[in-house]
Amino acid sequence: MAGKKGLVMGVANDRSIAWGISRAVHAQGAELAFTYQGEALH
Numbered sequence: 001m002a003g004k005k006g007l008v009m010g011v012a013n014d015r016s017i018a019w020g021i022s023r024a025v026h027a028q029g030a031e032l033a034f035t036y037q038g039e040a041l042h
Contacts, residue, residue: 002029009035 006025011018011034022032 001025004030005032006030007033007035011036 008018008022010016011022013019022034026032
């Protein structure tokens with residue numbers, strides 16, 4: 001995954017599937033950007 005870039009949408013918290021996948025992909029060398037829902041929308 002080195003040199004790859006990705007956008008991860010909808011990270012809820014550090015227990016979410018999106019976060020777990022992101023950690024694994026980042027460990028393989030990918031660069032990531034994230035979106036998340038802020039506190040005001042809860």
